[in-house]
Amino acid sequence: MHVMFQKLLQGIELTGDLKSDVSAFLTGNDCPATALHSMEVGEEARSTALRFGGDPQAAEAAGWLHDISAVFPADTRVEVARILQVEVLPEEEQFPMIIHQKLSRVMAEDIFGIRNTEILDAVGCHTTLRAGSSHLDRILFVADKIAWDQTGTPPYLDRLNAELERSLEHGAYAYLSYLWERRNTLRVIHPWLREAHGELEQALRLPVKPRCSAFVVLDLDGTLLNSRKEVSPRNAKAVLDCGHGQRYT
Incomplete structure (x- = not known):
């Protein structure tokens, strides 16, 4: 010791x-x-x-x-x-x-x-x-x-407790946000606090909806297929372009 x-x-x-x-x-x-x-x-x-x-x-x-x-x-x-x-x-x-x-x-x-x-x-x-x-x-x-x-009641307590009803992470983020909103009045912003705030802020955002892994194409107006019931190279490219990189909304 x-x-x-x-x-x-x-x-x-x-x-x-x-x-x-x-x-x-x-x-x-x-x-x-x-x-x-x-x-x-x-x-x-x-x-x-x-x-x-x-x-x-x-x-x-x-x-x-x-x-x-x-x-x-x-x-x-x-x-x-x-x-x-x-x-x-x-x-x-x-x-x-x-x-x-x-x-x-x-x-x-x-x-x-x-x-x-x-x-x-x-x-x-x-x-x-x-x-x-x-x-x-x-x-x-x-x-x-x-x-x-x-002494007294913490000024952030109601907000923290309300967010705890959602999750532990929301509760932690509530206090970090309380400080972050007042960062200009604090003597210092500890880098660990800054990093924790940014990380939780990112993690608690609404999740990005996944990219399409498959999609269905319906030939409602009869223009997708040719007379031989085939998809032309041009139409195939157009269909793939529509699906590529899109997100569900």
Whole structure:
């Protein structure tokens, strides 16, 4: 375990019960509000997984772990990331709070012994999502936005919940779109968020209707066939040209 993390565990005994250990870790490092939020996100993630056919245990664990890097103040996170050899993007350097998702991933593995890469990956993109996101990524992303860590009701909640009635992907896209519509007011646009938004926008468009694989030609006016009941080369070409590349409408 990295020496930086060993210092955070002074006076804290890990029991192997992940929920209790995460709560004790955050509370013991002066982050009781984050501990409460993390438990709520774990519960919401489990519920979301059950609703959309995910792994409820993995989702719950990811929810508990997603904000464990809150023990590092925002203004130290870039330095911590570099010490841990975590890639720091220019947007993360400009807005250090956002790199906490990457730090939480490293801490989940090193401190709490998480080896499930799906859990680690979900923790590592829970704030921004990412292109090529997994089912668990989207579950945690949505759960974190529903069980948010601010007072009052999230301004996007009604829209997100309405889209969840359609699918998990629609729910995730609802929040991404909420941010995208306000991108000019945000301090940064994280490239993962931009890519996730574009990918889901493309995926959720109405599907393109398939090309014709076969079509039926009826000679209603008696002009297709000649006197020998044959299709002339000219007419055959005209028929094929009509069908080539067309889409159903």
